[in-house]
Amino acid sequence: MIRLLLVLAALLPATPAPAHAAAPPDIDGYVRAYLDHTGLPGAAIAVTHNGDVVRVAGYGHDAAGAPITASTRLPIASLSKSMTAFAALQLAETHRLDLDEPVTRYLPDFRLADPRGAKITVRMLLDQTSGMADSAFPDLKLPQPHSLTEAVTRLKDARLASEPGAEFHYHNPNYEVAARIVEVVAGQPFAEYLKTRLFAPLGMTASTTVDTPPAGAEGYVRAFGIELPVSEPDWFTGGSHGVLTTAEDLAKWLRAQQDGGGVLSPASVRSAHTPAPGRDYALGWRVRDGRASHTGDWFSHTAAQVLLPGGYAVAVVANTGLSLDNEAELLAQDLASVLEGGSPEPSLPAGVVADRVLGAPALAAVGLAVLGVRRARKRHWWRLVPPLLPLVPLVFLPELLGWVFAGRRGTYAQVLYVWPGLVVSLGVVALAGLIVAVARARALVSGTRGRDQEESGETRGDAQWASASRRSGS
Structure with missing residues (x-):
């Protein structure tokens, strides 16, 4: 019997050996090559795949010379908008907030110099179609507020650049107003809401949000190929671009984009990633070519997050500031290419x-x-x-x-x-x-x-x- 089995085994066609398995993406190698080629002082990255953490790490150094690690807390600037949108969607799921109701239902003191402002809905704030714009209300040039309440009341002098709901205008005050709605509806400060309802449930224990950059927030600006350390100027960041977090926590945030991470239903997550027909900006995410992404800029730091169709997700924070291009975005897009099997070459910003x-x-x-x-x-x-x-x-x-x-x-x-x-x-x-x-x-x-x-x-x-x-x- 044993001989018969051996003969049959010899006669059966051998199972072909699998082709050479694709080597795991060399994430570390590419990031180090990028820093060496471009002179980027430091960066932190988080990479996930279908809910699994692939890599969290820090590279280079901060403006004080300390090594950047996976637990170094850094500003993610306007990546914060996607978190503010999550908070609003949470309240919508519990029927405490209706995204298609006028803002004035929740904020009676929301008054613009343009009477059309009464038509602005919560959703228009989140998808940046409120009609408010930097061209009509130059936020950066004006005296900065000190709280979300002030951020809303100062809009009494704001005019609209277009009819509410008609056009997209990227404008930080949209998300300042949205954050104020969250804290009014929830009955607690916005920072406390994010801590208890978003960060803690997701395990993002090192994350927080601030209304102004903390003392000692330093990064770099570039001039003629030289990296110059600078302190972040004092400006209002609440609700729009004020979250400070780590690569470790960003990985948990990216995982939540799969199914909500227990803080949001999968349907609401899909709505955050799905723009209205004819547009590419959803609720705190920009969607192009099958990718959902967002970038963030402080004057001393940049950030980017990308969700890829194949299940990979990437987040990068770099300690060089707003410039002609977002260096964190450049690195994130290159890492996305690496994860999809490409071989990008680092290029100078x-x-x-x-x-x-x-x-x-x-x-x-x-x-x-x-x-x-x-x-x-x-x-x-x-x-x-x-x-x-x-x-x-x-x-x-x-x-x-x-x-x-x-x-x-x-x-x-x-x-x-x-x-x-x-x-x-x-x-x-x-x-x-x-x-x-x-x-x-x-x-x-x-x-x-x-x-x-x-x-x-x-x-x-x-x-x-x-x-x-x-x-x-x-």
């Missing part, structure tokens, strides 16, 4: 490349200024104008950058955080032009005085000659 481009005309302007001063001569007055032209973009720089950043206009100090290389380069060019203009003006004035003196001398000579002629004739 656009801001670093732009600084290199800007440096050349700044240096050229210095050389031309030296040459212009040495060659300053008596010329026409209109030659004073061209060297002064660079002062125009320097004066209107915040407004000009508002076009680049979708209407979000800030102060000069904020522009210096966002793009110090541009401010320095444009300042050098403008100063060089001013020096040349002053030199030409001095030459023009000096030439005019010389001509006046020459004409005066000729007049005196003619008078003296005429007088001498008269004496000689007499």
Whole structure:
């Protein structure tokens, strides 16, 4: 019998050996290569797959030189919006909040300068279609509130950029108002609500939310390839972009996007990830090409989260601030590619490349200024104008950058955080032009005085000659 079994086993076709299994994604290797190539000082990442934690880790160092780890608490900026939306959806599930009711039902003191504000619903706040916008109410340039209550009452001067429900405008006050609704309906401070109803049930014990950046919140800005440590400016972050958390806690947050993690029903989670027809912004998530994502920007840190169709999810926090591009987003998108089997190559952020481009005309302007001063001569007055032209973009720089950043206009100090290389380069060019203009003006004035003196001398000579002629004739 045994012999028969052995013969049959020999005759049966052998089960083909499996093809080489795909190697696990080298997440650590790619992140370290990215930091080495770009000079990014530090980052924290969280990667999950279908509810399982794949990797949580920290890399590099913070602005104080301490190593960043998986338990280092960092600001995630506007990733906080998806958490505020979760809180609102929780209240909607218990029928304490109706997303399609007007905001004024829950906040009677919500009054705008535009009467159309009475039409704004809670859902319009969450999907950013309220009609409020930075172009109509430049939030960053205005005095900042100190509480969610003040954040709502200061909107009495706000006008609308469009009819409520008609257009998408990314605007932080939308989520400040939404957070105020949460605390009014729940009957407890917003930070306490998140702690007890969201963070604690999900096990996010290191997470909290703040209305203003804490003392000592420091990151980096880049200028001409140099990372400069800076303190986060004092601005209002409550409800919109105020959550501080860790890579470990972000992994728990990403896992909750699968089925709600026990704090929200799967149906409500799907609604948070599903935009209205014809739009790509849902409730605290932007959905494009099958991916749900969101980015976040502080002036000293950036963050990004991405949900991939295959079940992977990625979150990244980087300690470089708002710039031409979000560096956490760049790294998160590259990690998403790695997880999907791609082989991305780290590339320099656009801001670093732009600084290199800007440096050349700044240096050229210095050389031309030296040459212009040495060659300053008596010329026409209109030659004073061209060297002064660079002062125009320097004066209107915040407004000009508002076009680049979708209407979000800030102060000069904020522009210096966002793009110090541009401010320095444009300042050098403008100063060089001013020096040349002053030199030409001095030459023009000096030439005019010389001509006046020459004409005066000729007049005196003619008078003296005429007088001498008269004496000689007499």
